[in-house]
Amino acid sequence: MLKPFDDTYFMQQALKEAQLALDKNEVPVGAVIVTNNTIIARAHNLTECLTDVTAHAEMQVFTSAASYLGSKYLRNCTLYVTLEPCNMCAGACFWTQIGKVVYGASDEKRGFKNHNTPLHPKTKVVKGILAAECSKILLRFFEQQRKINNKS
Amino acid sequence: MLKPFDDTYFMQQALKEAQLALDKNEVPVGAVIVTNNTIIARAHNLTECLTDVTAHAEMQVFTSAASYLGSKYLRNCTLYVTLEPCNMCAGACFWTQIGKVVYGASDEKRGFKNHNTPLHPKTKVVKGILAAECSKILLRFFEQQRKINNKS
Numbered sequence: 606m607l608k609p610f611d612d613t614y615f616m617q618q619a620l621k622e623a624q625l626a627l628d629k630n631e632v633p634v635g636a637v638i639v640t641n642n643t644i645i646a647r648a649h650n651l652t653e654c655l656t657d658v659t660a661h662a663e664m665q666v667f668t669s670a671a672s673y674l675g676s677k678y679l680r681n682c683t684l685y686v687t688l689e690p691c692n693m694c695a696g697a698c699f700w701t702q703i704g705k706v707v708y709g710a711s712d713e714k715r716g717f718k719n720h721n722t723p724l725h726p727k728t729k730v731v732k733g734i735l736a737a738e739c740s741k742i743l744l745r746f747f748e749q750q751r752k753i754n755n756k757s
Numbered sequence: 758m759l760k761p762f763d764d765t766y767f768m769q770q771a772l773k774e775a776q777l778a779l780d781k782n783e784v785p786v787g788a789v790i791v792t793n794n795t796i797i798a799r800a801h802n803l804t805e806c807l808t809d810v811t812a813h814a815e816m817q818v819f820t821s822a823a824s825y826l827g828s829k830y831l832r833n834c835t836l837y838v839t840l841e842p843c844n845m846c847a848g849a850c851f852w853t854q855i856g857k858v859v860y861g862a863s864d865e866k867r868g869f870k871n872h873n874t875p876l877h878p879k880t881k882v883v884k885g886i887l888a889a890e891c892s893k894i895l896l897r898f899f900e901q902q903r904k905i906n907n908k909s
Contacts, residue, residue, distance in 0.1 A: 656829045657820050658852035659811075668809050677808045692874050693852065696845025700810035722844050722874060 610642040612685070612707050616734045619685040619709070622649040622662065623742050629654055630749075633742045636662035636686040638670040638679065645682070646670035662686060663694035667701055679703045680727070687739040689716035689732065698724045707731045709739030762794040764837070764859050768886045771837040771861070774801040774814065775894050781806055782901075785894045788814035788838040790822040790831065797834070798822035814838060815846035819853055831855040832879070839891040841868035841884065850876045857881045861891025 615637060622635025626649035638646040648665035652658050663686055671677050683705040690698060690708065695717030698706055702725045711732065713719060724730065767789060774787025778801035790798040800817035804810050815838055823829050835857040842850060842860065847869030850858055854877045863884065865871060876882065 652829060652852075656827060657823050658829045659816055659820055659849050664811055664816075667811055671809050675808060677804060677810045691848055691852075693845050693848025696843055696848055696874075697811050700804075700843075700845060720874065722848075722872065 612731060612734045615639050615644070615683070615685040616687070616707065616709055616739070618644060618647070619687050620735065620738055620742065622647055623687045623739070626650045626662070627742060627746055633746050634662045634686065634688045636666040636684060638666050638682050638684055640674075640679075640682045645673045659693070661691070661694050663690055664697055667697055667703075671701070677701070683707060685734075687735075688712055688743065689718060691715045692717055692720055692722045695722040695724060698728060701725075703728055705729045705731065707734055709733070709735050710743065711736070764883060764886045767791050767796070767835070767837040768839070768859065768861055768891070770796060770799070771839050772887065772890055772894065774799050775839045775891070778802045778814070779894060779898055785898050786814045786838065786840045788818040788836060790818050790834050790836055792826075792831075792834045797825045811845070813843070813846050815842055816849055819849055819855075823853070829853070835859060837886075839887075840864055840895065841870060843867045844869055844872055844874045847874040847876060850880060853877075855880055857883065859883045859886055861885070861887050862895065863888070 618637045619635045623633040627633035631650045631653050634650040636648050637644045646666045646669035648662045650662045651660040679701040685707045687709045689712040770789045771787045775785040779785035783802045783805050786802040788800050789796045798818045798821035800814045802814045803812040831853040836855055837859045839861045841864040
């Protein structure tokens with residue numbers, strides 16, 4: 606059966622955002638926020654462009670979704686993000702009380718899971734959606750960077 | 758000996774920011790960033806005014822300081838904040854690689870310390886500067902809120 610609006614579909618949309626980050630030489634992480642099967646916010650990592658370490662995809666997409674809804678809480682929303690959130694972004698997830706977090710690639714070193722950083726008790730977590738694709742775009746970025754560094 | 762630019766002086770400046778938050782009915786937390794004895798950024802919590810849970814004093818002051826310096830890293834800077842940073846803000850501290858974090862009141866429940874959320878290995882931490890004053894303004898806010906809630 607066709608499932609046009611399942612987790613894979615929305616993660617593909619987050620991957621499109623990651624591609625936009627890659628096009629700008631940013632670490633390619635993308636995110637979307639979904640409520641009632643509708644994407645209400647899209648963002649990608651912009652830490653280099655904005656000279657701001659807080660400009661992770663998740664932080665921007667939360668601000669954007671809250672602005673759209675006129676509500677600082679995102680209880681009926683799902684965050685789709687291509688990489689496991691870091692502690693900062695997990696902390697933001699906690700404050701938004703977001704209903705569900707779906708991420709693609711795991712981040713053993715910087716991800717919130719290994720640090721046991723708590724999300725809100727009501728937040729559900731799904732991991733590994735399109736994990737290979739989400740990892741691949743990150744690996745491509747770091748390979749590109751190595752080539753640039755070796756040339757200089 | 759007079760020490761016009763010690764931790765107490767800069768925490769007083771962060772407290773002035775907390776007062777500005779209180780005046781707006783925001784949870785009164787204030788922050789300043791200092792480098793070479795100069796305040797380069799000031800901010801206070803604006804989560805209600807901006808309908809944005811990411812608008813903690815620390816998050817805003819980091820963005821502001823990075824913009825002022827034109828550098829996303831704040832290695833030679835000190836953050837003065839009236840309340841112990843939460844996990845989100847501690848995560849942001851990590852990414853900025855900030856040189857020193859000085860906070861006033863402890864936050865047993867939401868503070869980063871009890872969650873063991875890591876800052877950057879080079880970040881020094883000082884706590885308890887003007888702790889009583891920093892707690893007092895928070896208690897005043899929550900008392901105010903209780904009165905409002907009891908009336909409604």
